[in-house]
Amino acid sequence: MTALKEFQRLEAAGLWRATPEAQRRDVIISIGDATLTITDLQDRPLAHWSLAAIERQNPGQFPALFHPDGDPGETLEIAVDETTMLDAISKVQSAINRARPHPGRLRVLGSLGVTASVLAALALWLPSALQHHAISVVSDINRKAIGQALLGRIERLSGQACVTPQTAPLLAQFAERINMRQIVVLRDGVKTSLALPGGIYLLNSSYFEDYEDPAVAAGALLVERARTRAEDPLMALLAAGGISSAFHLLTTGQLRQETLDSYSETVLVEPRPTVEDQAILAEFAQSAIPATPYAYAQDITGETTLSLIEADPLAHVELEPLLSDQQWVQLQNICG
DSSP states (O other): OHHHHTTOOOOEEEEEETTTTTTOOOEEEEESSSSEEEEOTOOOOEEEEGGGGGGEEEETTTSEEEETOOOTEEEEETTTTTTHHHHHHHHHHHHHHSSSSSHHHHHHHHHHHHHHHHHHHHHHHHHHHHHHHHHHOOOOHHHHHHHHHHHOOOOOOOOBBBTTTTHHHHHHHHHHHOSSSSSEEESSSSEEEETTEEETEEEEEEEHSOOSSHHHHHHHHHHHHHHHHHSSSHHHHHHOOOHHHHHHHHHHHSHHHHHHHHHHHHHHSSOOOOOOHHHHHHHHHTTOOOOHHHHHHTTHHHHTHHHHHHHHHTTTOOOOOOOOOOHHHHHHHTOO
């Protein structure tokens, strides 16, 4: 969207407080892809707020006081002289609101759908139908906002994502090479990998720290993408939240914080679903990345991953390295 691109590199100063009991901190605010990023003066991220879910407590008064939807205890103060940032927040939120489905129309459609489904198949059919309908109408920008909001709730449990000014562009380059919108590296919480709505892929830092070949980390991400072919990450989130989550998404374009918290607390401890070897190999072939390094990383003997090794479509193909040795060494220290 034009509004997002226009303010993508905008920064301003502010005062942030994580809880009502905490002291206010001087912070730097920047606008990203549907999110407001809050960092300390050493450029370390403190919080990520979805622009679609920011509320102002004191409209027309200054300093402007903002908080995330549903969490008035966490606040951000922006002074009156930061007019460009205040205008940017207002403009981007207006653009996001215009991109959402019209709530009134969605309520009518939702009511008609509920009535028809109860008459047709009663409660056994209704949850799945509502979830699939919600998936089909939700916009890309709402998916990204939900993904960023879910990432924020996951970081409560896992700790802040690993990133530095030096590694951020390398991580973006790595994501572009395997055709992913965003890769987030976590030291804890995520055991292997996890896909969030909006094209966000989480990866445990061990895939960077423990291997000399970047194809291993790429492989873990490609396996996760193969999982998303079988089940949309947003569908997994709605299925965990139940029928009320689908209703709330249909009528507001958002999900409640309780839904995000409940999902993040369960998905991080559950084992990831298995993926058929054919689906995995198709991802490797499409991305022009050999499967053998990843296969041996899973089993150093190769016995349990022999099918990936023997059927590797790129095993004997000479390929350009994913990253230079120097770039990979920098990424290996991303959690530093």
